[in-house]
Amino acid sequence: MMPAVALGTWLGNSSTGRIAPVGYETEQAVLWALEAGYRHVDTAWSYHVEDQVGRPVKTVVDAYNLLHEITTTPKLWNDAHARSAVVPALRASLAQLQLSYVDLYLMHWPLGQFENGSYDSTHYLETWRGMMDAQALNLTRSIGVSNFNKVMLESIRAHQLTKPAVLQIEWNINLQQPGLLAYCRQHNISVMGYTPFGALMDKRRADSPTRIDDPQLTKMAAKYGKNVQQILLRYAVEMGVIPIPKSITSTRIFENIEIFDFQLDESEKWTLRNFDRGYRTIPQLKWSDHPFYPFEKMPEYTTTTTTAAASTSTVNTEKSTQQVISEVDVNDKSARMNFRDIKI
Numbered sequence: 109m110m111p112a113v114a115l116g117t118w119l120g121n122s123s124t125g126r127i128a129p130v131g132y133e134t135e136q137a138v139l140w141a142l143e144a145g146y147r148h149v150d151t152a153w154s155y156h157v158e159d160q161v162g163r164p165v166k167t168v169v170d171a172y173n174l175l176h177e178i179t180t181t182p183k184l185w186n187d188a189h190a191r192s193a194v195v196p197a198l199r200a201s202l203a204q205l206q207l208s209y210v211d212l213y214l215m216h217w218p219l220g221q222f223e224n225g226s227y228d229s230t231h232y233l234e235t236w237r238g239m240m241d242a243q244a245l246n247l248t249r250s251i252g253v254s255n256f257n258k259v260m261l262e263s264i265r266a267h268q269l270t271k272p273a274v275l276q277i278e279w280n281i282n283l284q285q286p287g288l289l290a291y292c293r294q295h296n297i298s299v300m301g302y303t304p305f306g307a308l309m310d311k312r313r314a315d316s317p318t319r320i321d322d323p324q325l326t327k328m329a330a331k332y333g334k335n336v337q338q339i340l341l342r343y344a345v346e347m348g349v350i351p352i353p354k355s356i357t358s359t360r361i362f363e364n365i366e367i368f369d370f371q372l373d374e375s376e377k378w379t380l381r382n383f384d385r386g387y388r389t390i391p392q393l394k395w396s397d398h399p400f401y402p403f404e405k406m407p408e409y410t411t412t413t414t415t416a417a418a419s420t421s422t423v424n425t426e427k428s429t430q431q432v433i434s435e436v437d438v439n440d441k442s443a444r445m446n447f448r449d450i451k452i
């Protein structure tokens with residue numbers, strides 16, 4: 109069991125641009141979130157805000173005796189991928205969070221890097237064994253992974269290591285990854301969806317296949333007296349994904365959890381399914397030559413649907429709903445030209 113929504117705390121994606129975590133913005137945001145009813149806060153060593161997450165959680169837990177109700181999920185950074193480095197890294201996060209253990213600890217990426225940025229080729233299975241060590245020491249009750257693809261998950265299974273309780277991936281209407289979701293459902297792995305608003309609101313992302321004012325989305329929102337962001341979050345929940353909306357704005361924090369008083373109907377869910385373009389907002393192309401880069405590297409692609417615009421991004425390792433429908437094999441080089449001209 110885990111809460112159906114988590115608050116995001118990465119400041120790299122803010123409506124006023126990238127913010128350095130120097131003030132108390134995250135601390136304030138977490139307090140608002142706990143007040144609004146969030147019971148899960150997603151964070152990471154690399155966000156440099158674990159102390160700002162820990163303080164308000166501790167204050168509220170102590171004041172209201174909510175020790176077993178509020179959960180914080182930190183993530184192991186890429187520079188601690190040696191098996192022996194995992195437990196000390198979690199201990200460092202726990203110190204920042206003022207906790208003696210967490211319910212869930214995630215491996216942020218399957219790929220390792222040394223502090224100077226050069227690649228550490230430690231295999232992610234070795235790092236996973238370090239995660240298992242942390243669990244054996246009761247420093248975390250569950251362990252999971254983030255940004256793993258299906259092959260990587262299968263590799264953990266094939267080696268008969270502890271099954272990840274959670275997979276955290278980018279998930280939004282433009283990147284729905286139906287095959288990966290089905291795999292997780294089959295193996296009872298919970299899915300947390302980061303960047304739930306994709307690039308829909310980012311004015312700098314002219315290549316976004318969908319904008320927040322898309323008429324189909326605004327019509328749906330009007331029907332329920334909600335905004336489009338709430339429709340997107342509700343859809344995630346209905347697809348079995350735990351969305352992680354991030355905001356440091358109090359009104360938005362409150363509205364992002366007001367999604368449990370309505371239900372989308374089947375035809376609306378189909379409409380939303382059809383926004384899937386396999387479009388990744390955060391491809392981290394800078395790591396694309398790492399041996400454990402998890403995403404497929406694809407050249408620029410174009411679709412000819414009414415809602416899709418020309419896009420320069422990576423396409424997910426699996427086929428998107430659109431691709432499945434049109435039965436185009438994105439791995440087949442000869443099919444790539446066809447993919448550019450898909451008509452749906």
Ligand SMILES: NC(=O)c1ccc[n+]([C@@H]2O[C@H](COP(=O)([O-])OP(=O)(O)OC[C@H]3O[C@@H](n4cnc5c(N)ncnc54)[C@H](OP(=O)(O)O)[C@@H]3O)[C@@H](O)[C@H]2O)c1
Binds near residue numbers: 124301354364
């Ligand atoms: N595992 C990973 O590799 C990974 C990668 C990326 C993110 N994450 C996690 O997932 C979280 C969410 O992803 P994200 O931060 O990339 O993106 P996001 O939550 O999809 O979008 C954040 C942006 O949306 C704005 N926003 C939030 N609610 C809104 C609303 N109701 N109306 C209008 N604007 C709204 C925020 O503005 P303001 O904040 O300015 O209000 C911010 O600019 C992160 O914070 C992090 O915890 C994990």
